[in-house]
Amino acid sequence: MPDRTTHPRSLRARESVLCATKELLAEGGLTAATVDAIAARSGVSKATIYKHWPSRTAIAAEAFGREMAAAIPLPDTGSARGDLAEQVRRVSRFYSGEHGKVFAQLLAASVTDPQAAPYFREYFLDARRRAIAELWQRATDRDEVRPGITAGTATDVLFGPLIFRLLTGHAPLSEEEADALSSAALDGLLR
Amino acid sequence: MPDRTTHPRSLRARESVLCATKELLAEGGLTAATVDAIAARSGVSKATIYKHWPSRTAIAAEAFGREMAAAIPLPDTGSARGDLAEQVRRVSRFYSGEHGKVFAQLLAASVTDPQAAPYFREYFLDARRRAIAELWQRATDRDEVRPGITAGTATDVLFGPLIFRLLTGHAPLSEEEADALSSAALDGLLR
Amino acid sequence: MPDRTTHPRSLRARESVLCATKELLAEGGLTAATVDAIAARSGVSKATIYKHWPSRTAIAAEAFGREMAAAIPLPDTGSARGDLAEQVRRVSRFYSGEHGKVFAQLLAASVTDPQAAPYFREYFLDARRRAIAELWQRATDRDEVRPGITAGTATDVLFGPLIFRLLTGHAPLSEEEADALSSAALDGLLR
Amino acid sequence: MPDRTTHPRSLRARESVLCATKELLAEGGLTAATVDAIAARSGVSKATIYKHWPSRTAIAAEAFGREMAAAIPLPDTGSARGDLAEQVRRVSRFYSGEHGKVFAQLLAASVTDPQAAPYFREYFLDARRRAIAELWQRATDRDEVRPGITAGTATDVLFGPLIFRLLTGHAPLSEEEADALSSAALDGLLR
DNA sequence: CTGTAACCGAGACGGTACGTCATGTCTTAGG
DNA sequence: CCTAAGACATGACGTACCGTCTCGGTTACAG
Structure with missing residues (x-):
């Protein structure tokens, strides 16, 4: 579960990661949403990413789910x-x-x-x-x-x-x- | 799809692979049914395996499906x-x-x-x-x-x-x- | 060393193999002169090839050497x-x-x-x-x-x-x- | 060419690899100095090895050459x-x-x-x-x-x-x- | 305003599995 | 009987991604 850190830097990092992941998912599906790719595109390091999410799938689920929340x-x-x-x-x-x-x-x-x-x-x-x-x-x-x-x-x-x-x-x-x-x-x- | 070769050697290889895969699936689920593990246990080489099936999942599907055919x-x-x-x-x-x-x-x-x-x-x-x-x-x-x-x-x-x-x-x-x-x-x- | 079988079929096989190897060497160097490639191009089976030569390098040496004999x-x-x-x-x-x-x-x-x-x-x-x-x-x-x-x-x-x-x-x-x-x-x- | 990174971890990895390769060369010649064998003995992963050298021969050349530098x-x-x-x-x-x-x-x-x-x-x-x-x-x-x-x-x-x-x-x-x-x-x- | 402690980026690393390749042996069916 | 065809075990290859880790530089907040 997200720890919802309220530190401003944490927030920014979370946001960047989710945004980058969203893009990658749109471009190439879950396959393209590699942790390395997410780190590269978001500018957030892998270490930080793993501080916020337990696995790549979790990131993708949150990123995609957030986007889809109001879709239906x-x-x-x-x-x-x-x-x-x-x-x-x-x-x-x-x-x-x-x-x-x-x-x-x-x-x-x-x-x-x-x-x-x-x-x-x-x-x-x-x-x-x-x-x-x-x-x-x-x-x-x-x-x-x-x-x-x-x-x-x-x-x-x-x-x-x-x-x-x-x-x-x-x-x-x-x-x-x-x-x-x-x-x-x-x-x-x-x- | 299986090419159902009637070549006797192919048959033996196919059989060994499916049997080994069945065992591995029972022991550790799909995770354990690595192509390397299947090759090791069945005595069939990886190269041969890849001549018969396109991917590990395909092998597992056939091995498990065959076993389950009459289960219900x-x-x-x-x-x-x-x-x-x-x-x-x-x-x-x-x-x-x-x-x-x-x-x-x-x-x-x-x-x-x-x-x-x-x-x-x-x-x-x-x-x-x-x-x-x-x-x-x-x-x-x-x-x-x-x-x-x-x-x-x-x-x-x-x-x-x-x-x-x-x-x-x-x-x-x-x-x-x-x-x-x-x-x-x-x-x-x-x- | 070549066993120089005089059986007519053997002779034909030897000839085909050496000729095919010569071509392959010319086209792609030793790398291209795979035993499989030689067998495929010459129409001589691998089993037969290995009856006449101990290794791929030996074939290539003979094929290339024969061609180069009078080159200088x-x-x-x-x-x-x-x-x-x-x-x-x-x-x-x-x-x-x-x-x-x-x-x-x-x-x-x-x-x-x-x-x-x-x-x-x-x-x-x-x-x-x-x-x-x-x-x-x-x-x-x-x-x-x-x-x-x-x-x-x-x-x-x-x-x-x-x-x-x-x-x-x-x-x-x-x-x-x-x-x-x-x-x-x-x-x-x-x- | 070696990138001579001064990163301490890289140095350690390079050293382990070259040392293991040296041993393997001494024991069984170039044939024994497989990338897998080098990785196993040195404790350095294959992926890392390939980040430092382009091929097994390159590793062997460096390892053996370094050893031989002062031999004559x-x-x-x-x-x-x-x-x-x-x-x-x-x-x-x-x-x-x-x-x-x-x-x-x-x-x-x-x-x-x-x-x-x-x-x-x-x-x-x-x-x-x-x-x-x-x-x-x-x-x-x-x-x-x-x-x-x-x-x-x-x-x-x-x-x-x-x-x-x-x-x-x-x-x-x-x-x-x-x-x-x-x-x-x-x-x-x-x- | 500044020291310091938490935090971060960058990316190297070990590990595991992947799918591919070529060798040389061995089997089968056919001429 | 010898052959073409080709299946097979073996063993190495080079690659991909994962999740952990180390390093040195930033940032934010407290004193």
């Missing part, structure tokens, strides 16, 4: 079903774009690198899950959900399929496919 | 819903065990290593998907499925959530959770 | 001094050309590869030494030589410097230099 | 002829010993490996040539040399024959032979 705003269509379907569509679109590749690489790297997993979770999953939980709460309040289904279950049933496809590439991530998936899933989740 | 037999409970729920339970159990870790590493590695992806697909996804497609066909024949839902969609909605949890570890893969997921999913997939 | 004809200027000086000039010219590089590589390889040394000696040194010995005999007959100097000594004093320069490249192999060397050497060898 | 002290017999003859005898003795084999391997390797040639030249030839040039200067000062003969020519005529014999092994390097060669050569070089 929560929809508000008036109905829970509409909101959730729209959210699936948006996430699918995000995954199928250039960013999707980096996201997949990051997720894959987090499997291998246990030190980075918390970063990935913090900067990607938690925010996303909280967002969905909010939509789910709305739906619950409107009494649209089937009884006994938790927000966690709903999230996994709705977005797990997208992740699955993103990682294996066994099926497309088009809008139609996203709708088909969300439609099937929502039939089981909502009344 | 198709259930036959009499009803489509029962079959699919049971299959989700079995896959979940598989993922949550020791093998699950290796499977996750393999899936993650396939994201990074494009040369290995086809191997992973061939030895894991395709067989599994065919199995599900068969169950789905049974269900269709019994007129239990909701109209317009393809076997592919069903597969992803049922198993995507498991994969999602396996990779991120954000939620457990217990039997109860598996049932909760399959129950919600099946409500949307079947009549 | 013995001069006949009328005087021993003239003949020897001219011979030094010719050998120097040979060394400084494209062939010189290959010759140097071959000599170098023979140092490392003891199996090839006899081949190198047979196809290069012996013929050359015999030629010089002949010139030396002529000189002796004409009573031009200083007493007590053998043909062997003369050969080494005359040509050793050229070889030295060829190998280390520390000094040029121009005609002037050759004349300077032969002049100095001959002053010590002849009356 | 310049004689001072009072006369130029005596000095030079004695020097030829000493060099011949050096070549004919155990070190001679390594020297020959090194010279041969420098032919093949152009990156190592400068190292070989720097650590062997240049020092040696400078030494001879000094003797030659003494001789010139005493007015013992024939006119028009440079130190370079003298060096090659005196030592080329030894190198020639060392490499091809076509004739012995005994003391008598050395004297015969130097005698013949000096008759042509000095008054």
Whole structure:
């Protein structure tokens, strides 16, 4: 976890590193975001980098996650079903774009690198899950959900399929496919 | 893809390599299945190995996939819903065990290593998907499925959530959770 | 040493190999004359090649030596001094050309590869030494030589410097230099 | 060329490598001085080694050359002829010993490996040539040399024959032979 | 304003694995 | 029987990136 040092120099270093990493990720994916490359471009030394993050994957997760934080705003269509379907569509679109590749690489790297997993979770999953939980709460309040289904279950049933496809590439991530998936899933989740 | 040479020496080499890899995977996961380690244990030289497979991940995918091929037999409970729920339970159990870790590493590695992806697909996804497609066909024949839902969609909605949890570890893969997921999913997939 | 098999197939194989090697040497020096390359170009299998020669260097020595056999004809200027000086000039010219590089590589390889040394000696040194010995005999007959100097000594004093320069490249192999060397050497060898 | 970094860590690494290489050369000749072996024995990683030297031959040249630097002290017999003859005898003795084999391997390797040639030249030839040039200067000062003969020519005529014999092994390097060669050569070089 | 202690950049380093290359041996099938 | 074709073990190569470390110079803050 970031130690959020408040020393001004530390702050500057953190900022430079995250910015450089963001650029490198955009240019060549996770492969290009070598620690050496990050150090070279950011002007921050490797020693300093390792004082702030436990591994390269962690840096990448934070850099990319920060950038993506507001990339997918929560929809508000008036109905829970509409909101959730729209959210699936948006996430699918995000995954199928250039960013999707980096996201997949990051997720894959987090499997291998246990030190980075918390970063990935913090900067990607938690925010996303909280967002969905909010939509789910709305739906619950409107009494649209089937009884006994938790927000966690709903999230996994709705977005797990997208992740699955993103990682294996066994099926497309088009809008139609996203709708088909969300439609099937929502039939089981909502009344 | 394997060239399935029928040359007897090639066969022996292939066999040794896959067997050694299987052992290494069992002992230390994908990390331990180094090309050097595989070469050392199998008695097959690195040069020969690289004549048969494009990368270490490809070897591991084939070795592990072959072993896992019959690990999850198709259930036959009499009803489509029962079959699919049971299959989700079995896959979940598989993922949550020791093998699950290796499977996750393999899936993650396939994201990074494009040369290995086809191997992973061939030895894991395709067989599994065919199995599900068969169950789905049974269900269709019994007129239990909701109209317009393809076997592919069903597969992803049922198993995507498991994969999602396996990779991120954000939620457990217990039997109860598996049932909760399959129950919600099946409500949307079947009549 | 070549076993000079007289079986017609063996002869054809030998011929093909030597010819292919000659071409490869001309194109890319000793480096290019890989056993695999020789086998591929000659259409003779590696097993057969190794039945006729003990190592790649041996093949190259024979192939190149055969070609170079008549490359430097013995001069006949009328005087021993003239003949020897001219011979030094010719050998120097040979060394400084494209062939010189290959010759140097071959000599170098023979140092490392003891199996090839006899081949190198047979196809290069012996013929050359015999030629010089002949010139030396002529000189002796004409009573031009200083007493007590053998043909062997003369050969080494005359040509050793050229070889030295060829190998280390520390000094040029121009005609002037050759004349300077032969002049100095001959002053010590002849009356 | 060595970068002669004054960084203390670099110095330590350089020293370890050269020392380990020296030992390996003594034990098994150039063949034994593998980069892997050097790295293993010196405790310096291969990556670091390749940061300091362009090739294994270069390391060997420096390590061996440094050791041999003072192995052949310049004689001072009072006369130029005596000095030079004695020097030829000493060099011949050096070549004919155990070190001679390594020297020959090194010279041969420098032919093949152009990156190592400068190292070989720097650590062997240049020092040696400078030494001879000094003797030659003494001789010139005493007015013992024939006119028009440079130190370079003298060096090659005196030592080329030894190198020639060392490499091809076509004739012995005994003391008598050395004297015969130097005698013949000096008759042509000095008054 | 200045001393001093923390901090930093630069980058060398050991380590581990990678994927490639050429050698010389050995096997198989075919003429 | 000898061959072409080529698979194989061996062993070294040179490269990449990781994460640690050492060094000497800066910076920031306290006295």
